[in-house]
Amino acid sequence: MAKTATDLPAEAPASRSRAADLFELSKPASPDLHLIRSEVGFHLLLPNGNRLFDLDVQTFETLEAALAGSDAVPVQRLLNNLGLDMAPLVNDEPLKDPPVRALSLAVAQKCNLGCAYCYAQQGEFGGLAKSMPLSTALESVDLLFRDATPGERVNLSFLGGEPLMNRRAIHAATTRAMELSEQKGVPVTFSITTNGTLIKPGDGEFFEEHGFAVTVSIDGPQPVHDLLRSTKGGRGSFDTVIANVTPLLAAQRRMQVSARVTVTPHNLGLKRTLDEFVGMRFHSVGFSPMLSSPSGRYELGASELKLMLEQMVACGEEFERHIESGQRYPFANMVNAMREIHTGTHRPYPCGAGAGYLGVSAEGELAACHRFVGDEKGAMGDVATGVDRQRQATWLAERHVHRQEPCNECWARYMCSGGCHHEVIRRGRPACEYIRGWLHYCLQAYCRLLASRPDYFGMGKAVTTGTAEPQPRRD
Amino acid sequence: MKKIDPKNLSAQLHYRAAGNPPSTLPDSAISNCFPGLEFDFRNIWHHIFDGIELHEADNYVVRAQAEHEKLVGRRLVRVAGQATMKQAIGPQAPGGRPVLLTSGSNPGGAWTMEWSNLLATVLHEHAGQKVRCEFTKDKAPLPVWVSDDPSNPEDPKVETETVELTVRPLFAQSEALQNRLAVIEEHMAEAGELTESLCSPWQNDYRECACYYWAASRPDYVNVEPNEQGLSQGNMWLAVHREPKEYIPDNGRDTRLVTYEDLFRDWQGKLKFIVGGKDSD
Numbered sequence: 001m002a003k004t005a006t007d008l009p010a011e012a013p014a015s016r017s018r019a020a021d022l023f024e025l026s027k028p029a030s031p032d033l034h035l036i037r038s039e040v041g042f043h044l045l046l047p048n049g050n051r052l053f054d055l056d057v058q059t060f061e062t063l064e065a066a067l068a069g070s071d072a073v074p075v076q077r078l079l080n081n082l083g084l085d086m087a088p089l090v091n092d093e094p095l096k097d098p099p100v101r102a103l104s105l106a107v108a109q110k111c112n113l114g115c116a117y118c119y120a121q122q123g124e125f126g127g128l129a130k131s132m133p134l135s136t137a138l139e140s141v142d143l144l145f146r147d148a149t150p151g152e153r154v155n156l157s158f159l160g161g162e163p164l165m166n167r168r169a170i171h172a173a174t175t176r177a178m179e180l181s182e183q184k185g186v187p188v189t190f191s192i193t194t195n196g197t198l199i200k201p202g203d204g205e206f207f208e209e210h211g212f213a214v215t216v217s218i219d220g221p222q223p224v225h226d227l228l229r230s231t232k233g234g235r236g237s238f239d240t241v242i243a244n245v246t247p248l249l250a251a252q253r254r255m256q257v258s259a260r261v262t263v264t265p266h267n268l269g270l271k272r273t274l275d276e277f278v279g280m281r282f283h284s285v286g287f288s289p290m291l292s293s294p295s296g297r298y299e300l301g302a303s304e305l306k307l308m309l310e311q312m313v314a315c316g317e318e319f320e321r322h323i324e325s326g327q328r329y330p331f332a333n334m335v336n337a338m339r340e341i342h343t344g345t346h347r348p349y350p351c352g353a354g355a356g357y358l359g360v361s362a363e364g365e366l367a368a369c370h371r372f373v374g375d376e377k378g379a380m381g382d383v384a385t386g387v388d389r390q391r392q393a394t395w396l397a398e399r400h401v402h403r404q405e406p407c408n409e410c411w412a413r414y415m416c417s418g419g420c421h422h423e424v425i426r427r428g429r430p431a432c433e434y435i436r437g438w439l440h441y442c443l444q445a446y447c448r449l450l451a452s453r454p455d456y457f458g459m460g461k462a463v464t465t466g467t468a469e470p471q472p473r474r475d
Numbered sequence: 476m477k478k479i480d481p482k483n484l485s486a487q488l489h490y491r492a493a494g495n496p497p498s499t500l501p502d503s504a505i506s507n508c509f510p511g512l513e514f515d516f517r518n519i520w521h522h523i524f525d526g527i528e529l530h531e532a533d534n535y536v537v538r539a540q541a542e543h544e545k546l547v548g549r550r551l552v553r554v555a556g557q558a559t560m561k562q563a564i565g566p567q568a569p570g571g572r573p574v575l576l577t578s579g580s581n582p583g584g585a586w587t588m589e590w591s592n593l594l595a596t597v598l599h600e601h602a603g604q605k606v607r608c609e610f611t612k613d614k615a616p617l618p619v620w621v622s623d624d625p626s627n628p629e630d631p632k633v634e635t636e637t638v639e640l641t642v643r644p645l646f647a648q649s650e651a652l653q654n655r656l657a658v659i660e661e662h663m664a665e666a667g668e669l670t671e672s673l674c675s676p677w678q679n680d681y682r683e684c685a686c687y688y689w690a691a692s693r694p695d696y697v698n699v700e701p702n703e704q705g706l707s708q709g710n711m712w713l714a715v716h717r718e719p720k721e722y723i724p725d726n727g728r729d730t731r732l733v734t735y736e737d738l739f740r741d742w743q744g745k746l747k748f749i750v751g752g753k754d755s756d
Binding site for chain 1: 478486493605655656658661
């Protein structure tokens with residue numbers, strides 16, 4: 001198993017790579033602004049509100065000089081002169097007593113696979129294998145709906161371990177959630193993250209009936225997937241996963257079946273993986289870098305993150321080509337980035353963990369998220385007594401991005417918002433360069449696409465004449 | 476000339492172009508929109524049905540594309556089975572019994588309902604689709620009364636013609652967001668159309684509104700001083716002459732006050748800057 005080679009193509013990028021350029025271009029020069037050049041012009045990102053502007057070249061160069069420190073006029077005064085300064089949209093106040101809006105149930109704290117990088121330590125979170133009793137699952141659903149008022153939305157997700165090792169709890173909780181949704185006028189959505197090996201024919205119908213978002217963990221083409229995601233006995237799982245998932249992919253109407261690829265040093269050939277999975281008609285395909293594993297095994301180091309960025313950009317360029325010609329291309333990282341940049345989403349937390357979103361352990365303890373199950377650092381009370389508001393307040397105060405270093409100096413702080421709490425608490429922030437480089441590329445891509453395909457963003461007519469007609473959307 | 480062009484939604488939302496006042500931002504705008512100070516929202520309804528142009532506050536067809544030319548001058552009396560009007564009922568004189576309020580120019584007492592409320596359901600359920608639109612068969616310069624239910628024996632027998640028209644989506648759709656935007660779809664208004672009917676209401680409102688109501692951020696009582704009895708004396712802000720110092724109540728006719736016409740024609744000549752509560756020179 002001690003394979004060290006990656007699955008990258010032989011013609012892997014040479015020394016001065018696109019990634020190196022992006023690292024350089026995205027270095028944090030000021031917490032107040034970030035400058036971006038692209039083929040379509042000169043752009044300014046203001047982190048306060050993640051507002052994005054086009055500038056004329058003189059204004060751009062004036063700001064550039066101010067950043068380089070060669071101009072006497074400080075950045076803040078320049079922004080003021082340009083009429084772009086504004087009271088901060090994100091203040092230091094932590095979120096207070098957020099209502100529960102999403103729960104993930106660790107219905108099975110056990111797994112048939114033995115992936116070495118698993119945050120749940122092969123499913124058992126460092127303890128004994130457990131299954132969530134039905135009563136705990138139902139009690140969790142009650143908690144989810146307890147304070148929801150009509151029209152508010154809630155989400156119920158099932159994780160593990162491998163959640164399909166406890167199908168009964170999934171069915172019971174889903175049924176209860178449907179009843180409460182009907183009674184209270186609170187729409188509910190369902191999701192499940194599975195390794196795909198235990199899916200049975202009836203599961204697809206069940207997921208379809210309830211419109212599940214099904215995320216299948218799958219790490220690439222067979223050789224690398226089997227290397228990374230084998231059974232505890234060491235047998236590869238790729239063929240089983242594909243055999244199980246193929247009928248689901250064909251059946252998806254209400255349900256959406258997506259692929260989630262955990263990127264390790266062994267499966268850095270992202271472009272090939274993306275093409276293969278898009279070809280299989282996954283609803284979307286997303287990549288997450290492995291930054292923190294319990295044993296340290298399979299974590300990405302600096303040089304591998306550089307290779308990953310190189311590959312992510314190659315995937316992003318494929319996305320751009322498709323959108324340019326009016327075609328759908330379900331590369332989730334890029335779809336999400338375009339949405340968030342277009343909206344100008346700016347937030348003090350990277351996700352809802354410990355806030356509106358909590359994990360529930362098989363024994364009914366509440367945790368900051370599915371990754372903190374059984375971990376004292378993220379303990380948040382239990383389903384019987386409810387959220388421990390004191391612990392939650394401490395968490396929200398400490399996890400606010402204004403309390404993170406070196407985030408306060410970074411232009412990307414309201415986009416990345418400090419990164420995954422679990423990874424940061426375990427390993428720190430080894431991927432800042434990668435994240436900034438990726439965001440810099442995404443900002444450039446956004447500027448290009450907004451210029452050529454404003455219709456993709458709902459902002460007018462396409463400027464270019466693509467050769468292909470827009471494809472009907474499948475979702 | 477500096478070019479600063481806000482690109483994404485948050486930049487657009489918070490952007491104030493050089494020279495524009497704070498009220499051009501959504502969060503500090505006056506947002507009285509009927510007809511409005513920043514824009515006249517009613518104009519959005521001109522183009523809600525593909526192929527015809529409606530009056531912004533009446534069910535009258537103002538213009539139409541060639542294929543619907545015959546509808547010009549007629550009235551849209553029902554949409555998806557729902558009448559576009561109600562009858563006004565009330566006393567003709569104070570203390571009188573409620574009666575149908577008719578007049579020579581409105582013999583049926585029919586009043587077109589405000590479009591945004593009337594069409595909310597139609598937009599919600601039929602945006603982008605065809606919907607049944609019933610028009611008067613003949614041209615109808617005056618309002619015409621029909622009810623929701625043509626089979627109702629009390630429904631006046633008005634001859635109508637049904638045309639299926641497409642309801643245009645009001646909001647822009649974003650594939651990137653996989654959702655609609657809080658942005659009016661571009662085809663709903665020509666450049667300048669949302670402001671064309673504003674004419675010059677501000678002089679009226681500036682004169683009429685008092686006590687720091689939003690339309691008139693100005694003092695009502697100026698050059699104020701204490702008199703010998705310890706009471707205040709000063710000028711009504713519109714007083715043409717500042718002596719004697721007395722407050723002249725505005726009855727809309729008193730010639731000692733600046734008139735509406737004065738304001739329309741020469742507001743900048745008739746009004747003074749008030750600095751620290753007193754006339755500046």
